[in-house]
Amino acid sequence: MSPEEQRLIANQDINYYMEEWGPYLSERQWGTVREDFSENGDAWNYFPFSHAHKRVYRWGEDGLGGLTDIFENLCFSVALWNGKDPILKERLFGLGNSEGNHGEDVKELYYYLDNVPSHYYMQFLYKYPQAAFPYTQLVEENARRSTLDKEFEILDTGVFDDNKYFDVQITYAKYSKRDIGIKIEITNRGRSTAPLTVLPTLWFYNRWCYNKSMPRPEIREINAQCVQADHYKLGRYYLYFQKSEDRLFTENETNFAEIYEGRENESEFTKDAFHKAIIQKIGLDKLREKKSGTKFSPVYQYKIAPGGTRTIHLRLADTFLENPFEKGSEYIFNLRKAEADAFYKTIIPAHLSDDLKNIQRQAYAGLLWSKQYYHFDIERWLSTSDGIAPVSEERKLGRNHEWVHLKNQNVILMPDKWEYPWYAAWDLAFQCIAVARVDAALAKNQLVLIMREWYMKPDGQLPAYEWSFGDVNPPLQAWSALEVYQIEKRNTGTGDISFLKRVFQKLIINFTWWINRKDPNGNNIFEGGFLGLDNIGVFNRNHTPSGNMRLEQADGTSWMGMYALNMMDIALEIALNDSSFEDMGTKFFEHFVLIAEALNEMGMWNEEDKFYYDTLAEKGGNTLHLRIQSIVGLTTMFAVSVISRTALKKLADFNKRINWFENYRKINGRFWPNEEKAESERILLSLVPKDRLIALLSRILNEDEFLSEVGIRALSKYHKANPYSVNIGEEHFEISYDPGDSVSDFFGGNSNWRGPVWIPINYLLIKSIRKYGKFYEDSLQVEYPTGSGDYLNLEKIADEISLRVIGIFTLDQENGRKYIDPAHAEFYKRPENRNLMQFFEYFHGDSGRGLGASHQTGWTALVAELIDQVKDRLG
Template sequence: MTAEQQRLKVNAGKQVPLEQWGPYLSEREWGTVREDYSENGDAWNYFPFDHANGRAYKWGEDGLGGISDYFQNLCFSVALWNGKDKILKERLFGLGNYEGNHGEDVKELYYYLDNLPTHYYMQMLYKYPQQAFPYDDLINTNRHRSKLEPEYEILDTGIFKDDKYFDVFITYAKHSKTDIAIKIEVINRGKIPAPITVLPTLWFYNRWSYGGLETRPVLKEINEYTVKATHERLGDYYFYFGRPDDRFFTENETNTQKLFGKPNATGICVKDAINDAVVNNKNVEELRKSKQGTKFSPVYKTVVPAGGSKVFYLRLCDEMKSSPFANGFEQVFAQRKQEADEFYAAILPNNVSADRLLIQRQALAGLLWSKQYYHYDIERWISTGDGISPISYQRQHGRNHDWLHLKNQDIILMPDKWEYPWYAAWDLAFHCIPMALIDPVYAKHQLLLIMREWYMKPDGQLPAYEWNFGDVNPPVQALAALEVYRIEKRNTGAGDIDFLKRIFQKLIINFTWWINRKDPNGNNIFEGGFLGLDNIGVFNRSMQLQGQMELEQADGTSWMGMYALNMMDMAIEIAMNDPSFEDTATKFFEHFVLIAEALNELGMWNDEDKFYYDTLAMINASPIQLRIKSIVGLTSLFAVSIIETNVLQKLDDFQKRITWFEDYRKKNNKFWPNEERAEENKILLSLIPKERLVALLQRMLSETEFLSPGGIRALSKYHEKYPYSVNIEGTEYTIQYDPGDSTSNFYGGNSNWRGPVWMPINYLIIESISKYGDFYGDGLTIEYPTGSGNYLNLKQVAGKLIDRVASLFEIDAQNQRRLHGNYNWFYSKPENRDLILYFEYFHGDNGHGLGASHQSGWTSLIASLLTEQAQTKPGYKQEEKVVIDEEEEVAEEKGV
């Protein structure tokens, strides 16, 4: 057992399996719904980036490469100044929703290089230009670009030409849980010496302004190398640093004078006072006299030689140290790095290329860096103000007003800590699958957390995301729970039945909500609105339709078929240990049959096109099939399960009931879903008949339709030549294939995809095809690609699809990665060749990365796919099962 696995063992015994310190600091708090106290719900304009350096937040904090304790009482991050910028680089810059031609977008270069689940070792890289940061150029150029043009990125500005930039490596290595060594290394990639000011910054989250603390915390100078942090909840911490050029204390309070023309309650000591002192040489002497506050920075002014580097060490711990940087202090970084290498060597497969290991490790590092403290109490948000805007009637009856029970204050896996610094229910489910590879206990905790009463609505609805908690995401939590359970069981030899039981009970409540709220006609055809698939519909599927019309959704129905089958699988697994769950397995099986009947018999299948479509049902008129060839019609593939006959033999009641149900339906000429039996004592259950499965695969695996070089597209390329249009009560709606960002302004924001490759959908497709392949073996082969004359079994097809998805990330003979697209000139440099971004989605024709650039939440599923593929190949290393020895002593405080 590696040192990290021993630490994880300790955490597994906690009620919340988390370390006290981690990368829990957000990368963007400004422009979020929770900081929006406007009357019109315009979060981006109410709290813009221009306010962020001088305005205190109410619900959290943000910073550059930062850390905090798990209640974000005390925060640390790095600030920089190149001597030319108009503000300190304290946080990542990006465009608001109205500034970008394709919605909001971070405009910085940063990379998550490494992390451990306990965060005993973490490293990220930030690339800082030596010229003035092109804020205005990025804003103005993007604002004037059309939807038909690509986004204008920082690498387009020329600011990184001639290598005039710094690589800033921020590394954390823990001596123990509450003793953190910090290393900031600045490398000058340019050809001439360049100046830089480095400001390691420590501050308190401002709870005192809103009645959250009885006593205002304080950072107080002990000596010229030490600051003491005192907080009523956190206790005392000590911040150690080398000899600085300056030391500045201020207060984490809003500069009301600058922003709103009102006198500052704390005089010159406001949030941006250090910024003004360093950048504008303002109030320098006054700040030097201050010896305490709630925000503090030692200031290091240096010149880094061409090609050279400068290193700064710091330490944050809860003990007074007489020699905090004694000889050997820096060795902790090498030790923790070695422990990280040992941990991933034990976790990741040994029979893949070095580049694929790099892809996996950085994906998992990004997943871990994306843990964030999330604090939001809807009732308090609605009923109180922020000290700037008064309580408004509009907010009391506006966004999320019916989610008053929602009181979140937890560490949660975020989709992207800049572009999506808030959780989304279905994103989180996907995040937990790769998390199970490295920390299954935390993965289980996250899935259970979203089901808790301070998240789930009393009626069973799960919160979607803070922009509209009432939106509906696909119900993938049951699938994720099963995947997490199976991954842990495979890796440790023991399945956590108690976890399955706990989440199963909550999922029943959510399943019931779907049945009661999203099947209005009681015919097992489901609605759900956009279901996360924003731009693949001809119109906004969440909009209220005119007249007596209802949209019956093929994907909504398929998702529910998958949900029912997942619940059946879960109940069967539990019933093998607890027979009282056996009849519940029967209940979900029967519901699956009824949903399969609705999908296949009630007008969603088009026999001419051999495809499933959404249907517009109308009173006194024939229904209209919306003949859009999109992943809506492919979701029917996801509902597939294999039951071993030896399992059935142990579940007498379940076997008897499904046999009776089958006999009854067949005798009465009623629909029966695809059920096949193999010689290997397996039973296949699937949502669709075998001949329809083959027809869907033929279309999906065609390179003129869904199959792209990098995976399965969201919308068929067929619609590039043949856009689809439909006239509904005098309004013409049209959709066409766009391989990149949508050219339509209909949806706005960053929800702009039509044809790109989307990792979570590709994951589900590959997993489903693989499961079909497990059952059929060589008994079912199909052309891959369609029309090639090359026939493969479905297991082989799944492997080929993994290779296509992996090709988005892999480096080629020219030292280029497809996802970097037009920026491979930059990433081909020796210092950049191993830097990988995990985009939200990928161009449907060339594989270039699009959308959020650090969506290492669900895009980290690439690590799961590569691991699964490796496990089926010769030479795979099967680690010895880790059996937890309760008597084994772990040196917890020393972290070994």
């Protein structure tokens, strides 16, 4: 057993199952809902990037490649200056939603190279231009471009031409839980000597300005290579560092005088003091003379030769050490790197190519780096001031005002730490599956957390995301819990029944909320609005155009069929150990049957098109199919389960009940959703009857419709030549195939489900097709691709789709990776960049080019799980 595995076992006994120190520092706190105290809810403009270096945050901190404790009391990150920028590079820059021609977007190059679940070893890479950072150019050029144009990225600005940049690699290696080695390596990739100033920065999250009774923490100088940091809760820590040119102290306090006319500062030492001292030489002597504060940096100034590297070593520990580097600066990094390698040898199949191993390892690294401290108390946010904007009646009745119970203060897996520095319920469900193979206990902890009483609304609704906690995400928590349970059971041989019981109890409450709130007619046809799929519809599905019509959703109904089936599967798995859960298995089985009947017999199936559609239903009874061939209709395939007869024999009451229910319904000519094969040891339960499944597969596997070179599109390519349009009342709506960036701004410019390939949806489809394949085996074979004349069974087809998705990421020696924009291919062919991975939010439906959030490792990291599922096909 590797040392990392031993640490994970030991961690199961600690509170929150979370290491005290980790990469929990956000890379963007500005522009978030939490920091928005405006009357009109304009988060991006209330706290813009231009304020971030001068203004104290209310609900968290941010930094570059940083580290913090579990409650973000004490933070560490790295600040840089190339001698040309108007501000220090302390945090990541990007465009707000109204600035980008395709919505918000980070405009930086950074990469999560490595991490392990305990964070005993972590590595982060940032690429910093030697020319002035092109802040203005990025804003102005993106503003000039229309939604029909590509985004203007930092690689398009020219600042990385001729390798005129620094690689700044930050590595953390723990001596113990509260003793952390820090290494900063800066390499000049250019052809000329270039200057760089480096400020490793230690500071306290400013809580004292909002709570005057809270003791003020302090960082004070011990000697020329050590400072002491005291916090009334965290205790005492020491930062040890190598000899530096300067040692500067200031306070983590807002510079009111420069941001707001007529305001005065309480102290001359403010959050932005290092910017002025280093860049403008203003106040430098005062900062040198100051020997304590709440923010501290040693200052290193270099002129780095072409190809040269300079290295800085530091150590953050809770004990005083006379000689912090007595075993040599590199000792701990070599040890922890070897341990990390040993750990991943137990996770990643040995026979895979180096490139596939790299894809998996960086996928896991990105997931683990995206664990973030998240602090948000809605009641306090609504009823108090940030010291700048007064409390307003508009805000008390504005965004999220119905979520006053929500009091979050935990470390949570984020989709990413810039564009999405907040959790999202359905993203988290996918992330937990992706991370389960390296840290099943973390995955279980996160699924339990999202259902705790300080997250889940008292009526059972789960919070969607902080922009609007009341929006409705697909109810994937039961499916995710079962997937995580099965991954752990396969890896360890033991399933955590206690975990299943714990989530099951909470999921019953959430399931009941869906039944009561999203089935208004009580007919098992469900609504839900956008359901996470943003602009997939011809209109914004959160707002039906005509007040006389009601949107009945094929995906809402399918998600609920899937939910019921997942709940049945969980109940039956528990019932094999605790028979008292058999009744619940029966309950959810009957829910599933009724939902399956509604989906198939109440007008959502279009016999002419052989497809499931959303319908608009008039109050008078007339219905209109919204004939959009999209992932909405394919969600029907997600609700599938295969039950073994061996399990049924152990569940006598459940078996008796379903036999009675089947006979009753068949005698009365009612719909029945299961299928059995003679002499088979399995029973299939599915929302989709076999003939309809074959019809859907013919579309999914058609390269002129859903099947692309890189996976399954969210919208059929059929709509490229055949846009769908509809008139509702006096309004006209139209949708067409958009394989790349969105031209619709329903949910912000970078929301696009109208053609691109999304990894989580592909994962769901692949898993479902594989389940069908396990049941039908070779008795069901379909053309792959449609029209080719080649027939495969469904398990092989699941493999083939998986290989297409994996192909987005694999390295082609001549052309690079599919997800890289050809305009940027040269950059990623450079030796130092060829193995760097990005896990984009979604991918161009024709070319595979990465789109949306470029570092959204969360659900896109599922590619690591897909690799594992087809590992026997890979080498």
